[in-house]
Amino acid sequence: MAAVWVSFCLLVSLAALSPHRAHVSTWGSLYGSKHGAAAAPTVGICASSVVVYGYPCQEFDVTTQDGYVLSVQRIPEGRGKGSSGGSGGGIKKPPVLIQHGVLVDGVTWLLNSPDRNLPLILADNGFDVWIANTRGTRFSRRHTSMDPRDPKFWNWSWDELVAFDLPAVFDFVYGKAGQKINYVGHSLGTLFVLASLSEGKLVDQMKSAALLSPIAYLSHMNTALGVAAAKAFVGEITTLFGLAEFNPKGDPAAQFLQALCAYPGVYCYDLLQAVTGKNCCLNSSTIDLFLENEPQSTSTKNMVHLAQIVRDGKLAKYNYGRPDLNLMHYGRFNPPVYNLSNIPHDLPLFLSYGGQDALSDFRDVARLLDSLKLHDVGKLTVQYIENYAHADFIMGLNAKDIVYNQETLAAQHVVGGSQGWEESTDLNSWASGEKFKVGDQLVFKYTSGLHSVVELPNESAYKSCNTGSALDSKSSGNDVVKLTKAGTRYFACGTLGHCGQGMKMKITTVAGNTPSSPSSPSSSAAASSSSSSLRSVTSLFGIAALSVPLLLSMF
Numbered sequence: 001m002a003a004v005w006v007s008f009c010l011l012v013s014l015a016a017l018s019p020h021r022a023h024v025s026t027w028g029s030l031y032g033s034k035h036g037a038a039a040a041p042t043v044g045i046c047a048s049s050v051v052v053y054g055y056p057c058q059e060f061d062v063t064t065q066d067g068y069v070l071s072v073q074r075i076p077e078g079r080g081k082g083s084s085g086g087s088g089g090g091i092k093k094p095p096v097l098i099q100h101g102v103l104v105d106g107v108t109w110l111l112n113s114p115d116r117n118l119p120l121i122l123a124d125n126g127f128d129v130w131i132a133n134t135r136g137t138r139f140s141r142r143h144t145s146m147d148p149r150d151p152k153f154w155n156w157s158w159d160e161l162v163a164f165d166l167p168a169v170f171d172f173v174y175g176k177a178g179q180k181i182n183y184v185g186h187s188l189g190t191l192f193v194l195a196s197l198s199e200g201k202l203v204d205q206m207k208s209a210a211l212l213s214p215i216a217y218l219s220h221m222n223t224a225l226g227v228a229a230a231k232a233f234v235g236e237i238t239t240l241f242g243l244a245e246f247n248p249k250g251d252p253a254a255q256f257l258q259a260l261c262a263y264p265g266v267y268c269y270d271l272l273q274a275v276t277g278k279n280c281c282l283n284s285s286t287i288d289l290f291l292e293n294e295p296q297s298t299s300t301k302n303m304v305h306l307a308q309i310v311r312d313g314k315l316a317k318y319n320y321g322r323p324d325l326n327l328m329h330y331g332r333f334n335p336p337v338y339n340l341s342n343i344p345h346d347l348p349l350f351l352s353y354g355g356q357d358a359l360s361d362f363r364d365v366a367r368l369l370d371s372l373k374l375h376d377v378g379k380l381t382v383q384y385i386e387n388y389a390h391a392d393f394i395m396g397l398n399a400k401d402i403v404y405n406q407e408t409l410a411a412q413h414v415v416g417g418s419q420g421w422e423e424s425t426d427l428n429s430w431a432s433g434e435k436f437k438v439g440d441q442l443v444f445k446y447t448s449g450l451h452s453v454v455e456l457p458n459e460s461a462y463k464s465c466n467t468g469s470a471l472d473s474k475s476s477g478n479d480v481v482k483l484t485k486a487g488t489r490y491f492a493c494g495t496l497g498h499c500g501q502g503m504k505m506k507i508t509t510v511a512g513n514t515p516s517s518p519s520s521p522s523s524s525a526a527a528s529s530s531s532s533s534l535r536s537v538t539s540l541f542g543i544a545a546l547s548v549p550l551l552l553s554m555f
Contacts, residue, residue, distance in 0.1 A: 045106055046058065053079065053114045053120065055077070056077050057073055057074065057075050059071065060073070060074065064164040067146070069140065072133065077123060079124060092128075093128040094126075097132060099189035100186060103296055104295060104296055105138060105140075105293075111395055118394070119131055130173050130181075134165055135161070135165055136148075136298050155301060157305035167201055184210045187359070188215065188306075193209060194343065197344070210349075213352075213359070216340060216371070217313065221310060221359055278356045279388075279390070282396060348379050349372070349381070350383070351369070351382050354385045356387060357389045360390060383403070421453065421493070423501055425503075427502070435510070436483055437509065437511070438483055438509055438510070442491075443480055449475075451493045451503070453479050453493070454471075454472065454492055456470060465499035467499060483507075487509060489509065490504070492505075
């Protein structure tokens with residue numbers, strides 16, 4: 001675990017002081033031929049980390065416009081529910097795309113047990129789950145014409161993730177799911193989705209975005225190792241800049257780390273804390289499993305680009321270090337800036353960050369929030385967790401309670417199941433088999449013009465089918481009703497005679513359980529001081545509130 005963030009900080013901190021060497025270097029590779037095969041490993045993430053727990057899982061290849069072949073996994077159903085390709089017996093489930101950070105791959109989301117890792121929690125709660133893997137990671141080391149041993153294979157930064165990787169995966173998932181996508185990103189996975197949205201990409205395909213440990217600015221990164229590296233070992237980084245592929249497990253990085261460990265004030269017995277901040281809630285078995293799978297390679301150019309955010313204090317495209325080179329690439333002497341205020345103001349966003357996070361520092365998050373200060377009231381939700389650091393959000397044992405608690409997940413209930421809202425459906429039998437919680441949604445699917453949905457005021461009106469006393473009436477054929485409070489509610493078809501023929505039901509909604517643990521970090525709201533438009537929350541965000549139509553926790 002420590003190696004990932006050590007490598008990140010070394011490159012970011014040191015390159016911030018010497019940022020322009022990459023474009024004049026002779027590119028090489030850390031890997032020998034046995035590491036550079038173009039074909040992906042035969043055993044993928046599905047086989048190693050999903051199917052073994054009894055969940056269906058599908059492997060897909062997605063080719064980007066610039067020729068990289070990306071590995072994508074789909075978990076269409078929960079455990080023991082079989083596989084219907086995400087259709088749920090003819091009912092389309094809301095899709096969620098989950099994106100990892102730098103120097104890791106999609107496996108990092110799956111390291112905890114099934115009841116504690118986000119993808120499987122979502123699958124068990126009725127979501128169509130997709131896991132992305134960026135170019136250069138072990139299952140995405142392929143290209144239509146280049147081999148990973150070719151230095152040109154590694155000539156990219158996170159600009160290319162913005163321009164090619166994310167749009168390709170969104171196009172693919174959108175084509176399969178047939179509806180807008182809910183996005184969850186961590187660390188670098190938040191950076192390039194924010195940049196994409198600022199350029200108008202993904203807007204027509206995205207339903208909402210949840211950003212965990214959001215990174216858009218890195219000016220206040222305060223890791224002990226990063227500071228030590230920036231002060232004392234700038235000269236050593238020149239050896240790394242001669243490499244196209246940055247491999248955290250390679251000899252140059254290991255030698256550099258060994259030198260840093262001898263620096264006064266840097267204690268290598270606790271590297272993870274020195275780099276990420278003090279993670280409250282990891283256990284040793286999860287870290288051991290992490291080290292069996294990670295860290296992954298990325299391009300040195302990508303690490304240099306991250307370093308430029310530290311040095312320049314702004315979110316901009318890759319700086320080639322010379323005005324003439326920037327002019328050649330961008331038609332201007334300085335690289336263009338990603339303007340985050342261009343992100344659509346009505347897009348539901350959820351940001352969660354920690355008080356102990358040394359990489360996603362609260363001051364940098366405040367600056368990000370200031371960039372979003374024009375966002376619509378109620379469409380930007382912010383969660384601050386005092387005791388959380390960078391890795392807690394994806395591997396913390398209590399992340400399910402603090403960030404994505406499955407006990408308080410807001411679920412969608414398609415009325416009547418696969419049969420829908422129809423006369424032939426035994427609606428009350430269906431309702432008796434469901435558990436309805438505050439925050440959940442009822443979805444009524446039927447033929448518009450043939451049926452409708454009316455809500456009746458009480459038991460008497462329900463028994464007598466007095467639809468003339470209806471509290472509300474809907475007739476779109478795809479109606480959504482949110483369950484906002486505990487109690488019993490009554491529904492019937494408003495078409496003449498249908499209620500009397502049994503097309504009615506009553507449901508009882510119960511309050512959702514609120515997680516509590518004396519050992520859990522506190523979760524409190526934090527609003528940006530620069531913006532009065534932010535809606536802070538004191539309750540945790542149930543990540544399944546990403547369900548259609550909006551982030552339920554925001555309403």
